[in-house]
Amino acid sequence: MxxxxxxxxxxxxxxxxxxxxxxxxxxxxxxxxxxxxxxxxxxxxxxxxxxxxxxxxxxxxxxxxxxxxxxxxxxxxxxxxxxxxxxxxxxxxxxxxxxxxxxxxxxxxxxxxxxxxxxxxxxxxxxxxxxxxxxAGEAIGCFGLTEPDAGSDPASMTTYARRDGDDWILNGRKMWISNAPYADIAVVWARTDDGIRGFLVPAGTPGFSAPEIKHKMSLRASATGELVLDDVRLPASAVLPEVRSLKGPLSCLNEARYGIVWGALGAARSSIEAARSYAADRLQFGKPISAFQLTQQKLADMSLEYIKGYLLALHLGRRKDAGLLRPEQVSIGKLNNVRESLEICRTARTILGANGISLEYPVIRHQNNLESVLTYEGTVEMHTLVLGQVLTGESAFR
CATH class of the missing domain: 1.10.540.10 (Acyl-CoA dehydrogenase/oxidase, N-terminal domain)
Structure with missing residues (x-):
């Protein structure tokens, strides 16, 4: 020994x-x-x-x-x-x-x-x-799946592509599309007579526009737009040939969700660091607020949730690298890590007091941003029910 x-x-x-x-x-x-x-x-x-x-x-x-x-x-x-x-x-x-x-x-x-x-x-x-x-970052892309009336239920999309000789004619609307206003290429998912298919729509195609969505209070440093398709004519070479079902877009969402499992922790880490450093410098009642029990409890809880989220992200990463990661496991990570990261940001805000709402510090920015991250790439409710179905064998949303 x-x-x-x-x-x-x-x-x-x-x-x-x-x-x-x-x-x-x-x-x-x-x-x-x-x-x-x-x-x-x-x-x-x-x-x-x-x-x-x-x-x-x-x-x-x-x-x-x-x-x-x-x-x-x-x-x-x-x-x-x-x-x-x-x-x-x-x-x-x-x-x-x-x-x-x-x-x-x-x-x-x-x-x-x-x-x-x-x-x-x-x-x-x-x-x-x-x-x-x-x-190389020379061309920017966006991904058109979500519609004004089809969010969590993408199968109910109404964007439609019909054949016209060898060409395709697309009509429809997509909503809440990141990168849309400056994208050079949009991947647009549409119904066809033989399943849901993906189309590559270059910016500047007649009938296609991507107006920016204004007045949002979250993800303000990211451009979000609509995609408007009015009789957009595309050649046969514009269709993604290898998939004809929702499996196409859902496989992509799974990739993006995996990145969020890690990403959300970044917003949390930044907020923890801001709170820890602020608490050490902020003097009240003759000592730094980091010396008070309630502040230490907040810092300890924030740190614990971050540690657990990081271990989960790393576990999922190693599984993905081994080719063993299932979509349901990505749901576990997305659900936990975004929810806990948002709670970390809110707690950090309380440590900073009034300064917590100022953009001089990163905390309110991270908190507002995570409100979007909580919803996009599958809402809390959807990921909860994905895990619920794993645990019970019953689908609660179909």
Missing amino acids: SHHDPMKLPPLDPADPASLDDLLTEEEKAIRSAVRQLLDASVEPHIAEWFENGSIPDIRGLTRELGSLGVLGMHLEGYGCAGMSATEYGVACLEIEATDSGLRSLVSVQGSLAMFAIWRWGSEEQKQEWLPRMA
């Missing part, structure tokens, strides 16, 4: 009390550092202003920077994509969302929705035409 001298144990880092860092490989840590470096230089100084103004001024410059770093479609193989592991992609999502959920949304929609749809279901010609430019 070996007896280790407790004095020789490594010191604890208050920013990582459970030593979660030891679970990552050197390569995963290197990717994290590279992403953090880029964001600290190019985004952190401006993100509060972009959120307040509701736009990113040089969006294409930013996507090119993200492309040169390899984070656009980074878990895809070939066609100029980085071919990173799922866990490496997750670690990158966490760093990006620690800066802002809107920025992680841009990366998720580009890589896990638009690029993944083309990569998984597209023709060789479609892949060659779009993926290298999208991986």
Whole structure:
């Protein structure tokens, strides 16, 4: 039996009390550092202003920077994509969302929705035409599934594509589409006489427009739009050939949800750090508020939920890399990690008091952003019922 001298144990880092860092490989840590470096230089100084103004001024410059770093479609193989592991992609999502959920949304929609749809279901010609430019951040994509009247129930979509000779004619509306206002290519899902199919609709196609949705109080640093399709004529080469069912879009959503399992933790980590540092500096009743029991309880609970969420994300990442991850398990991660991260942000806000509602600190921005993340890519209710069905064998929503 070996007896280790407790004095020789490594010191604890208050920013990582459970030593979660030891679970990552050197390569995963290197990717994290590279992403953090880029964001600290190019985004952190401006993100509060972009959120307040509701736009990113040089969006294409930013996507090119993200492309040169390899984070656009980074878990895809070939066609100029980085071919990173799922866990490496997750670690990158966490760093990006620690800066802002809107920025992680841009990366998720580009890589896990638009690029993944083309990569998984597209023709060789479609892949060659779009993926290298999208991986480089030269072309921006969006993903049109949600409609004004079809959210959690995508099978009830009304967007319709009919044959006209060799061409297709599309009519319909999509709603709440991230990246839409500046996208070069939209992946649009529509009903046809033989199932739900995906279409590649380039910006500027006659009858196609993507008006921006204004007045939102969440994800303000991410552009959101509608997709309007009025008799949009597309050639036969525009259809994704490899899928004719809801399996197409749902497979893409599963990829994006996986990134969110990691990403939401970034917003939580940023808020915990803001609260911890504020509590140490803020003096009331002659001592820092970090010395009060109630503040310590808040910090301890926030830290615990973060640790558990991180362990879950890492477990799902390792399963995904082993080819063993089921969609229901992604639902477990999405449900838990976004819900707990939002609660962490709300608790951090109380530690900052009135300063918690100021954009001088990241907390209210993360909290508002996570309200969207809680709903998109499957609501709390849907993921709850997915897990409920696993536990009972009964479907509660069909």
